[in-house]
Amino acid sequence: MTTPSRPYKIPESVLVVIHTPALEVLLIERADHPGFWQSVTGSKDTAGETLLETCVREVAEETGIEVGSREVPAAALRDWRLSNVYEIYPVWRHRYAPGVTHNTEHVFGLTVPRDIAIRLAPREHLRHVWLPYQEAADRCFSPSNAEAVLQLPRLWQGGA
Template sequence: MNFKIPESVLVVIYTPEKEVLLMERADRPGFWQSVTGSRDTVDEPLRTTALREVREETGIDAAQYALTDWQLSNVYEIYPVWRHRYAPGVTHNTEHVFGLCLPVRQPVTLAPREHLQYQWLPWQEAADRCFSASNAEAILLLPDFIPA
């Protein structure tokens, strides 16, 4: 079995008007999140992981827009329901936060095995909707990353 690498990216996709894209997880209906995903290999650059995950989960080519490493990382305990995806004994993941600014809302092509639906929401409402505390915290930092 190929185990997931316990290092991932979180990509907050947003517009200059602070509208944020959230997607509902297919394996956990009611759980809303930004784009997330683990490195494919231990030496995959985090930016490459972010670009790949955005394309896989939304169909958006993030290389055409402003993808920024927010220089933030979170270490959190992996939810027990998903721990079987990691090597035995792995209990924590390090998540690196990126922001992707799109000029306007874009239609999204969801990966049906991963997400059921998507919504563009005002940033504070999006933060309230997230099931993940680190995802909500990243969204609440959004005003710090948008030029005035």
């Protein structure tokens, strides 16, 4: 059940693979499911929010990284033009409007310096780790996240 202060989630989200030029990938461990490692993910806040705006907001909320700053220019965020449609786990369907059973996830890459400061949202994530992309893919709990990480060498254009 939803209340005016907590509207239904929009079934459109982003997955942001944060990585270094050396193809090390940042993974964050979920607070609500210890042992579940993932890239930054999140749903659009409003129907009018663009996917890029969703990426920038989610990356800042979950890692403290400010896209569009001197350290991480806006051009460092790239739309990989991949999307996944998946069934929403029944345990989480109450967050969505009645009858909504699937979510569309759009995949982006974000190139950052290896020494960038990471500030996790403590209610959302416990720890972070940088791993070579193959190891990161192995650690991802989500198959779509793992597949996106494995696409990194092919999709990263170099530079930012």
